[in-house]
Amino acid sequence: METTSSSSSTSSPSAAELISKSKRKEALGWMEWLRGWLYVIYEMLFQRILASHLQNPLPLPPVNDLTCIVTGSTSGIGREIARQLAESGAHVVMAVRNLKAANELIQKWQEEWSGKGLPLNIEAMELDLLSLDSVVRFAEAWNARLGPLHVLINNAGIFSIGEPQKFSKDGYEEHMQVNHLAPALLSILLFPSLIRGSPSRIINVNSVMHYVGFVDTEDMNVVSGRRKYTSLMGYSGSKLAQIKFSSILQKRLPAESGINVVCVSPGIVSTNVARDLPKIVQAAYHLIPYFIFNPQEGSRSTLFSATDPQMPEYCELLKADDWPVCAFISQDCRPANPSEEAHNIETSYKVWEKTLDLVGLPLDAVERLVEGDEVKCRYGAQEE
Numbered sequence: 001m002e003t004t005s006s007s008s009s010t011s012s013p014s015a016a017e018l019i020s021k022s023k024r025k026e027a028l029g030w031m032e033w034l035r036g037w038l039y040v041i042y043e044m045l046f047q048r049i050l051a052s053h054l055q056n057p058l059p060l061p062p063v064n065d066l067t068c069i070v071t072g073s074t075s076g077i078g079r080e081i082a083r084q085l086a087e088s089g090a091h092v093v094m095a096v097r098n099l100k101a102a103n104e105l106i107q108k109w110q111e112e113w114s115g116k117g118l119p120l121n122i123e124a125m126e127l128d129l130l131s132l133d134s135v136v137r138f139a140e141a142w143n144a145r146l147g148p149l150h151v152l153i154n155n156a157g158i159f160s161i162g163e164p165q166k167f168s169k170d171g172y173e174e175h176m177q178v179n180h181l182a183p184a185l186l187s188i189l190l191f192p193s194l195i196r197g198s199p200s201r202i203i204n205v206n207s208v209m210h211y212v213g214f215v216d217t218e219d220m221n222v223v224s225g226r227r228k229y230t231s232l233m234g235y236s237g238s239k240l241a242q243i244k245f246s247s248i249l250q251k252r253l254p255a256e257s258g259i260n261v262v263c264v265s266p267g268i269v270s271t272n273v274a275r276d277l278p279k280i281v282q283a284a285y286h287l288i289p290y291f292i293f294n295p296q297e298g299s300r301s302t303l304f305s306a307t308d309p310q311m312p313e314y315c316e317l318l319k320a321d322d323w324p325v326c327a328f329i330s331q332d333c334r335p336a337n338p339s340e341e342a343h344n345i346e347t348s349y350k351v352w353e354k355t356l357d358l359v360g361l362p363l364d365a366v367e368r369l370v371e372g373d374e375v376k377c378r379y380g381a382q383e384e
Helices: 015-020 030-050 076-087 099-113 132-143 174-189 191-196 208-212 231-252 272-276 279-287 300-307 311-320 345-358 365-370
Strands: 067-071 091-096 122-126 151-154 200-205 259-264 327-329
Touching (some): 030 208, 067 076, 076 099, 132 191, 151 300, 174 191, 174 231, 191 200, 191 259, 191 365, 200 231, 200 300, 231 259, 231 365, 259 311, 300 327
Parallel strands (some): 067 151, 091 122, 151 200, 200 259, 259 327
């Protein structure tokens, strides 16, 4: 749904006003749900054909002047993203929970790279997305360097297939916190560094599974009993929430900030998520390697979005056209259209307001940070 008032943060209606104009939606319609699953199946069957024009690994433009933070970069897609950016000359920061694993990887990559040129400019910093205190401390530590940040890649995510509902120590459903709330908080708190690195980008690694996702903004923890929790619901809903939040963030960022927001789909990729699958599903998962990308193939859309010189122009074009969603790049490195529910600008504003409340930021946090003011978050003040 489109509204004529969504393009400006000063004239935008509040989420409550928008929601009051229509009956609150409590789930996807069956036609939306069916279309979503058809898209997911189509993506799995044909993603390799659709991306057949891409080289593997993806050639990157010059990135020697870029500083990039990559979350969740010790395995899967994130590991490939960090390695390829570093080997192409970027300064890469691996933002990870397991510092030991990251430093062992760095040592291994340095040894493999020895003799090919200058040592890789790569380091590791601790970040645990299951702790919003950790997110705040990471952002404060990075901003204190007073250096530029050109690309933030929110790659880390979880999909605990078949697992019972779990909550972080902050009290939030784990999929929602790791896949949406923590990256949203990290992105906003790093604005001072992203502005210093302008033109800069926030790249959110999303998923085709958002097409079957739904976000109940009055029950983001799925505890009310109105819906029966499943891990698929938790994962797909968190990915949809990320797109909705990113869409409003892109609208609220003034052009002079130089920051653009992009969501990307890596495709359906064989990563560590398979270890959480039931045994019988794992067997089927590994019987169809032709259809499923390996992590290097899955990294291409993110690397493209992080380095393509035309991406900022494309983001600004969408904003100028008052397009209701942020830029979304598919696994074939081409622009794609997110789900019908992602276009629901009314609930996107509600997700925006609810997210800022949950992560402890004021509603005007973006505007204040862009203007150079300080913003206090209710997390991060105390040590664990």
